[in-house]
Amino acid sequence: MQEERDVFPTSFLLDDQQRRLILSWSDGHESVHSWEKLRRACPCAFCAGEGGSPGMLQRRQQLNREETTLVNLEPVGRYGLTPIWEDGHRTGIFTFEKLRQLCECPQCRPSGR
Numbered sequence: 001m002q003e004e005r006d007v008f009p010t011s012f013l014l015d016d017q018q019r020r021l022i023l024s025w026s027d028g029h030e031s032v033h034s035w036e037k038l039r040r041a042c043p044c045a046f047c048a049g050e051g052g053s054p055g056m057l058q059r060r061q062q063l064n065r066e067e068t069t070l071v072n073l074e075p076v077g078r079y080g081l082t083p084i085w086e087d088g089h090r091t092g093i094f095t096f097e098k099l100r101q102l103c104e105c106p107q108c109r110p111s112g113r
């Protein structure tokens, strides 16, 4: 039996001031994601590596402003979102589940960071 996932983002907000993304979810939760952390978590082969070879993110200490500026989000099927970055990068697919795991709100990350 497959688990039915009916929690999905209903809207999003790009907070230019604090450089973070705020997602509203169908269950009422609001998740918070700083752009830099989101880019660092990009799961695509280019960023995260593939087959044991390190990706761009492992080789780079610093990311530049374009690489960590989120300009838009595009839905991927019914399971995920692709962030569109200012440097043109748009191949990372974040599933809804992963986005919820990455949430940085005080409720999800009580210890702060």
Ligand SMILES: [Zn+2]
Binding pocket: 042, 043, 044, 045, 046, 047, 048, 089, 091, 092
């Ligand atoms: Zn990527």
Ligand SMILES: [Zn+2]
Binding pocket: 029, 030, 031, 032, 103, 104, 105, 106, 107, 108, 109
């Ligand atoms: Zn949260």
